[in-house]
Amino acid sequence: MRLARWNSGLLALVIASAGCSSVTIDQFEASWTVGDYPAAEAVIDELIAKHGSAPLEEVTATHALGSSISTSRKNTYLYMLEKGMCRLARGDHDSALDLWRRSRDELDDKLAATDLGGYFGAILTDDRALDYVGADYEHIVVRTMIAIADLLAGGEDSFAYAFQIGEKQEELADSDFGDHYDDDGNYVGYNPRESYRRVPIGKYLEGVILETERSFDEAEKAYRSAAEMAAGSAIAEEGVRRSSGELRGGQGAGSVHVFYLAGSGPALVETTSPVTDLALSLAQIGAILGDLDVGVIGQTPIPVPGVLPRIVxxxxxxxxxxxxQTVTTExxxxxxxxxTEQLEANMPWIVARAALRRAFKATAANKASKGIKDDGVRDLMKILANLIWTATESADLRHWTSLPAEFQATHLYLExxxxxxxxGPGMQVPVRVRAGYSSFVVVIQPNLGLPGAVLVDDFSSVDVLQVEVVPEAEPGPIPTP
Amino acid sequence: MRHALIATSLLVLGACANTARLKGPDEARGLDVRGVGSAELEQISAEALGKLFAIHKSNVNVAEPYLVAFAGIDSRGGEELRDHREALLDIIEREINDAGPYRVIARRFVQRANQEVDIRQMEDLFLPKYRDAFLDVLGNMGQVPRYLIWASFTTQTDRVGETLILQRELKEVTYNLNVSMIDVQTGALDQKDGRVTKEYKSK
Structure with a gap:
């Protein structure tokens, strides 16, 4: 009877598994990196339907903007970032913009709720089961993508979005995450964000938009800030010279700004890290904050995420x-x-939390096994528990997979x-240039061996431009992990 | 006992379910906790246009209302208007129509003129060559406005500290709507602002 019940339970599990979506983010990534955007989007739609608890038909029909999709549920908002890339690559900047706005708001909420206490409070849970807070650079990049999409749509709110890049960057830089003082007032914490570099893309975009609006003084200031953040940036210096009047395109010329989303961005892979002295001391702080009885924190290596650039x-x-004229992007x-820099900066806290989790579980196992009288069984239980917990430890590898390896840009004046x-090959495009105005061209090329998607802003596009590239040939070389 | 459990469960489930209701006309408007919302947009529109027309309409005496071309809104603040843009256009058009001797030209005519002249930002209308071209297109459609109006939306954010309890971050955002009006016949320009400051407490 017991066997029959077990078998029927197993059968139900098999049936349930067969009925569930079996697609994975790896499948999305594989299609995306060869420029097969429709296939990539079909996969991400399934994942959004599954995580957002919505019918697949609605996800597809509404471009994942339907009201019954639970944006905040599981990884839905992370997958909406990927969906936005598909929409943009297929020429639908409007949906991309709304998808990213929703993801941005969710990520902001999650980030705001993260403090040191909360970071260690969830010590019993696997990192992968926690809400995805977003890597700090993803908070910057989502605003960058929104600004670029808005420029393609006519730029009505583009200044606000560009401004938000800098605002978020400052908010992160001012964050006190990781700061901690002992009872005597000595600083014993570690703030990973103190080492972050400021990136110039927000100020550069502000400069572009202000220049477009002929607010040249303000544009010059923005370009100067970008040039200061990226010392030696020729493109930012050129922006300074344009807006200061040193470099002008002439009476009948208009500006063309080209943004190049080049290559495939970084992948996260699982690697291990030793428990460094810093991580050990941070774990002790975590134990106090979390009011955890953790016994001895071990020194064996911990599984952690590592950045693997897909292209260098x-x-x-x-x-x-x-x-x-020929110009090149920068x-x-x-x-x-x-x-890479931000993950390395955050690694001591990631290791500290994982080490603390392991120690807490081991201590709990010891306490539980104390009730077992037989020494042999007790030891076996301890060994088994440690084995199970160590084997099931995994690094959280979630990230925005369809990001480019680099954002590049260039500018030229045209009559x-x-x-x-x-x-480049397969990427020729007509642009309607207007004297005194700016046109925007965006190239998305996840695989450098294949033509990318080329998009032109609504004011400057000559036809309905939906350059959709479905690869016919074998994909070009991508460095393998 | 079982009935009590079921009743409690239903009560809990009911408390968790999504709900909605229509607000009464006298109830205060809710405020968007994330960014600019309809309540403050209505307030600053009413203030700016109220100031603009307060003096102006007392000096006019006409049998026929003046035609007004409301060209649109430039957004220059740190917050996007996005979903609110169309609603704000409606609010401003309503305010103009309700102000007295003014009638707004239908939006489709104005949008067509914007497209044909390639007006990408409303401040282009300060430049006579774009303004004349814009008015010519409207004239060809039989719409001859006496006044041109456009608006500019800006925000200013101040981080003013933390709350004493729970140390929640406090910030104040001032939303400003600047409305410009040009008399097409005389070229005279008038500008007025509507402004409101909103306090936010972060999590």
């Missing part, structure tokens, strides 16, 4: 105009670099009229 050293994009934001831009 993205070459610039060469932009050729029909008047013979890096404004190195996503691989910032992801008014319909102009042709050649952005």
């Amino acid at each position: 050293g993205v070459p610039p994009l060469r932009v050729r105009a029909d008047d013979g 890096t404004l934001l190195d996503v691989n670099g910032i992801a 008014e009229g319909q102009r042709e831009l050649d952005l």
Whole structure:
């Protein structure tokens, strides 16, 4: 009878598993990196339906903006970031913008709720089961993507979005996360955000928008700030010279700004980290904050996430105009670099929490096994419990997978009229240039061996431009993990 | 006992369910806790346009109302208008129509003129060549406005400290709507502001 019940339970589990969505984020990533955006979007729709507890038909029909989709449930808002990339690559900047706005708001709420007490309060839970707070650089990049999408849509709110990049950057820099003082008032904490570099992309975008609005004094200030943040940035210096009047395009010329979302951004892979002295002392703080009886915190290595760049050293994009001008893009934001730096900065806290969790579980097992009288069984129970907990320890590898490796940009002046831009093989695009105004071109190329999606802002597009690239040939080389 | 449990469960479930209700006309408007909302947008629109028309309409005496082309809104603040933009356009048009001897030209005519002249920001209308082109397109559609109006929305944020209890961050955001009006016949410009400051407490 017991066996029959067990078998029927197993059968139900198998049936339930078969009925569940079996797609994974790895499948999305595989399609995205070869530029197969429809296939990538089909996968992410399934994941949003599953995590957002909504019918797949609604997710697909509403571009994941339907009212019955629970944005805050599980990883829905993380997958909406990926969905936004698909929408943008397929020419739908409007949906992309709304998807990212919703994700931004969710991430903001999660981030605001994170303090040191909360960080250690969830010590019993696996990191992967916690709400995804977003890597700090993702909070910057989501605002960057919203600003770029809004520029494509006409730029009505683009200044607000560009401004929010800097605002978020300052908020993170001013954060007191990790600061802690002992009873005698001595500083014993560690603030990972103190080491963050400020990135120039927000100020650069502000400069672009203010220049477009002919607020040249303000534009010059913004470009100068960008140039200060990225010492030696030729493109920011050129912005300064344009807005100060040193460099002008002439009476009949308009500006063309090209943004290049180059290559595939970093992947997170599981690696191990030793429990450093710093992590050990932070874990002690965590034990006190969490009021945890953890016994001895061990020294064995801990599984942690590590950044694996999928591509190193993205070459610039060469932009050729029909008047013979050729310009190349320059890096404004190195996503691989910032992801690596920030993860390394946060590693002592990540290790501290994992070490504390392990110690807490081991202590709990010891206490539980004290009731067992037989020494052999008790020891076996301890060994088994430790084995199970150690084996099930995993690093949290969630991240925004479809980000580019780098954000690059360039600018050129072109005479008014319909102009042709050649952005590389399979990437030629007409642009309607207007004297005294700015046009915006965005190139998304996750795989440098294949043509990317080319988008032109609504005011400057000549036709309905939905350059959708479905690869026919074998994908180009991507460094394997 | 079992009935009591079921009743308690239903009560708990009921408390967790989504609910909605219509607010009465005298009830205070709720405030958006994340950013700008309809309550403050209505307030600053009413204030700016009220000031703009207060003096102006006392000096006019016409049998026929003046036609007004409301060209749109520039957003220059740290917060996006996005979902509120269309609602704000409606609010401003309503305020103009309710102000007295003014009638707003239907939005589709104005949008068409914006598209044809390629007006990408409302401040372009300060420049005579764009303003004339804009008025020409409207004129070709049989719409000859006496006044051109456009608005500019800005925000200013001050972080003013923390609450004593729970140390929640306090910030104040001042929302400002600047409305510009040009008399097409005389070229005279008038500008007025509506402003409100909203206090936010973060989590």
